[in-house]
Amino acid sequence: MAAAPRTVLISGCSSGIGLELAVQLARDPRQRYKVVATMRDLGKKGPLEAAAGEALGQTLTVAQLDVCSDESVAQCLSSIQGEVDVLVNNAGVGLVGPLEGISTAAMQNVFDTNFFGTVRLVKAVLPAMKRRRQGHIVVVSSVMGLQGVVFNDIYAASKFALEGFFESLAIQLLQFNIFISLVEPGPVITEFEGKLLAQVSAAEFPGTDPETLCYFRDLYLPASRDLFRSVGQSPQDVVQAIVKVINSSRPPLRRQPNVRYSPLTMLKAVHPSGRLYVLSSHRLLFRWPRLLNLGLRCLACGCLRSQVSPDSPHP
Numbered sequence: 001m002a003a004a005p006r007t008v009l010i011s012g013c014s015s016g017i018g019l020e021l022a023v024q025l026a027r028d029p030r031q032r033y034k035v036v037a038t039m040r041d042l043g044k045k046g047p048l049e050a051a052a053g054e055a056l057g058q059t060l061t062v063a064q065l066d067v068c069s070d071e072s073v074a075q076c077l078s079s080i081q082g083e084v085d086v087l088v089n090n091a092g093v094g095l096v097g098p099l100e101g102i103s104t105a106a107m108q109n110v111f112d113t114n115f116f117g118t119v120r121l122v123k124a125v126l127p128a129m130k131r132r133r134q135g136h137i138v139v140v141s142s143v144m145g146l147q148g149v150v151f152n153d154i155y156a157a158s159k160f161a162l163e164g165f166f167e168s169l170a171i172q173l174l175q176f177n178i179f180i181s182l183v184e185p186g187p188v189i190t191e192f193e194g195k196l197l198a199q200v201s202a203a204e205f206p207g208t209d210p211e212t213l214c215y216f217r218d219l220y221l222p223a224s225r226d227l228f229r230s231v232g233q234s235p236q237d238v239v240q241a242i243v244k245v246i247n248s249s250r251p252p253l254r255r256q257p258n259v260r261y262s263p264l265t266m267l268k269a270v271h272p273s274g275r276l277y278v279l280s281s282h283r284l285l286f287r288w289p290r291l292l293n294l295g296l297r298c299l300a301c302g303c304l305r306s307q308v309s310p311d312s313p314h315p
């Protein structure tokens with residue numbers, strides 16, 4: 001007899017990875033999942049519903065959920081029939097720019113969404129998972145949860161916070177047969193980058209000195225665009241990795257879906273002092289941007305990839 005479908009609740013399904021994941025799980029030919037695809041603004045549900053097609057109302061339901069609101073989380077969970085078997089914390093926002101020009105409120109919003117939004121959801125589903133002694137919590141983290149990236153200080157900090165939080169929690173939860181998986185994508189071609197660029201072009205970064213602003217606009221932004229173009233993945237690639245993790249009988253704590261990005265995360269892993277990573281990132285951005293561009297093209301074509309194993313451990 002086939003096992004009962006697992007209820008998967010996903011945050012942030014109005015676009016990108018969340019939307020793709022919700023649709024892929026809901027259209028599983030073996031109907032192994034009942035997907036609760038959530039978003040903070042139901043006015044944006046059109047693309048998800050269109051992509052879900054016949055799965056809508058069958059294996060996929062859409063629900064309102066703002067991860068920044070306790071009430072919204074409570075209301076969403078009380079509207080679900082049955083229990084959440086798999087929680088996918090996907091909702092997230094980015095923030096780039098020189099620190100001096102970013103308001104504390106903007107920084108707090110990143111933490112409230114990326115970190116506390118996730119913690120809020122986990123706190124809400126945990127009691128039932130513990131009672132049933134089963135569950136799986138998947139978190140869409142980032143390679144920036146493993147290593148800092150220039151001008152992404154706050155975003156990286158929010159993802160580092162998730163990594164520390166879940167690595168700690170994973171130890172306790174094993175006792176309850178509940179698994180944690182942190183999926184750490186590199187650049188992904190979604191609306192995420194476009195939203196960031198729109199934010200940046202509208203921002204003036206008041207209080208930032210001209211030299212720093214020039215580094216940000218003339219060095220970092222072009223390098224970031226090159227990075228997305230060269231090693232950016234499709235959301236479908238990331239979803240494939242998440243589905244694999246969800247279906248694993250022994251889910252891994254960490255999984256990096258982007259093999260082409262691995263040489264960059266390896267820079268930190270091979271030299272635990274951090275010196276190699278910080279120095280080489282600095283040199284490539286500030287001294288040898290052309291070499292950075294060439295290196296990214298090599299990563300894109302795969303000639304550096306063969307030097308490292310895709311599943312190499314990271315710090």
Ligand SMILES: NC(=O)c1ccc[n+]([C@@H]2O[C@H](COP(=O)([O-])OP(=O)(O)OC[C@H]3O[C@@H](n4cnc5c(N)ncnc54)[C@H](OP(=O)(O)O)[C@@H]3O)[C@@H](O)[C@H]2O)c1
Pocket residue numbers: 011012013014015016017018039040041044065066067068089090091092093094113117140141142143184185186187188189190191192193195
């Ligand atoms: N794209 C990348 O390069 C990349 C790389 C590594 C990791 N990630 C991570 O991947 C995850 C998904 O991002 P994506 O690339 O798919 O970008 P995306 O298309 O911008 O999707 C982000 C989703 O999060 C939702 N969201 C934001 N604030 C929310 C809130 N308070 N409550 C509920 N939902 C909220 C957005 O909803 P609205 O439409 O209402 O804003 C949207 O549905 C994020 O956690 C991101 O940090 C992305």
